[in-house]
Amino acid sequence: MRPRPPRSCIVASLATLAAVPNAALAHGPDEAPTLATAWSLSPWFLVPAFALLALYLLGLGRLWQRAGPGHGVSAVEAATFAAGVLALFLAAVWPLDAYGEWSLAAHMGQHMLLLALVPPLLLAGRPMAVIAHALPRRWARPLHRWIERLHAPIVAGLALATGVHVAVMGLWHLPAATAAALADDGVHWIMHGSFLLAGLWFWAALWHRIREPAAGVGPALVAIVVVMMQMGFVGALLTFSRRALYPVYAERAPLLGLEVLADQQLAGLIMWVPASVPYLIGGLWLMRQGLQRAERRQADADVQAAKALDADQRGNSG
Numbered sequence: 217m218r219p220r221p222p223r224s225c226i227v228a229s230l231a232t233l234a235a236v237p238n239a240a241l242a243h244g245p246d247e248a249p250t251l252a253t254a255w256s257l258s259p260w261f262l263v264p265a266f267a268l269l270a271l272y273l274l275g276l277g278r279l280w281q282r283a284g285p286g287h288g289v290s291a292v293e294a295a296t297f298a299a300g301v302l303a304l305f306l307a308a309v310w311p312l313d314a315y316g317e318w319s320l321a322a323h324m325g326q327h328m329l330l331l332a333l334v335p336p337l338l339l340a341g342r343p344m345a346v347i348a349h350a351l352p353r354r355w356a357r358p359l360h361r362w363i364e365r366l367h368a369p370i371v372a373g374l375a376l377a378t379g380v381h382v383a384v385m386g387l388w389h390l391p392a393a394t395a396a397a398l399a400d401d402g403v404h405w406i407m408h409g410s411f412l413l414a415g416l417w418f419w420a421a422l423w424h425r426i427r428e429p430a431a432g433v434g435p436a437l438v439a440i441v442v443v444m445m446q447m448g449f450v451g452a453l454l455t456f457s458r459r460a461l462y463p464v465y466a467e468r469a470p471l472l473g474l475e476v477l478a479d480q481q482l483a484g485l486i487m488w489v490p491a492s493v494p495y496l497i498g499g500l501w502l503m504r505q506g507l508q509r510a511e512r513r514q515a516d517a518d519v520q521a522a523k524a525l526d527a528d529q530r531g532n533s534g
Contacts, residue, residue, distance in 0.1 A: 225506050244342040248318050248472045254311035260405055261308050268300055272343055275350035281427025289342055297341020303334045308408060315400055318472040320454075320465045324483035327411055328491035331385060335415035336494055370417060370425035377417040378439040382446050395464045403464060418443070422498055426505055433506040440499040444492050455481050 258268070279288045307329040313321035330504055331401040344363050348356045370377075386405050387393055397407045425436035453461075460476045469479045
């Protein structure tokens with residue numbers, strides 16, 4: 217049977233995901249989740265996530281108590297960290313992790329949150345600086361020294377971080393790798409962890425280029441272009457393919473009430489369009505920083521030239 221046009225398929229897929237009725241309080245391997253039951257309460261995620269959040273809140277409270285609210289770490293930075301935690305919750309706890317076992321679109325949304333959105337939001341909140349205030353001084357100082365030693369190779373390895381980012385995104389979206397992750401919980405969480413770690417490494421290197429005046433922005437712009445080209449290629453492949461590329465979702469998506477090609481096309485559009493927005497914003501920000509730094513260098517050069525000319529004129533008049 218000939219598939220529907222992409223627009224009608226995508227609308228039908230979105231409507232189905234939004235209108236799934238509430239049912240039982242738990243779902244097994246043969247039962248699709250509902251919004252009420254789409255919880256993934258794994259201690260492997262919840263324990264470190266709640267520990268991170270508790271340390272951040274404690275450190276932020278102590279920092280603002282000493283320096284005043286909004287000082288040291290601004291309210292905007294704290295809000296971006298909170299937004300990152302919320303995005304992480306949506307990706308790993310409710311509802312995308314549960315729906316991702318049945319819908320390629322939900323699975324793709326989960327991956328793009330872990331790779332493209334959660335890392336820059338968390339890093340913008342300056343978590344290490346805040347958490348240091350939550351720890352005893354005898355722990356905070358060694359942690360600070362360890363972070364300083366680790367920081368240099370992380371931010372300097374932009375090319376390697378980009379390669380890892382591209383490899384993680386490409387390899388885990390192979391049909392065989394996706395099927396393996398859905399068949400085994402251990403592989404499933406390794407996949408999620410690799411997405412998050414690859415994203416944190418890549419965005420940490422980009423943040424360095426944005427924040428450090430001496431850092432060059434050219435390589436970072438090239439890295440963003442490389443990542444966006446890969447996302448566009450894979451997204452277009454999924455969007456315009458006329459056959460189901462993931463056999464595991466060809467079996468599962470209909471059980472959730474989704475058309476297989478509609479689900480696949482929506483997954484492609486998620487990778488192609490909204491997932492590219494954080495990278496596009498980062499690229500525009502980098503271009504702005506580069507222009508501002510070039511203007512400052514030119515202004516400094518003009519001042520130095522004026523001083524040299526003035527010195528020459530004084531020497532000649534003397």
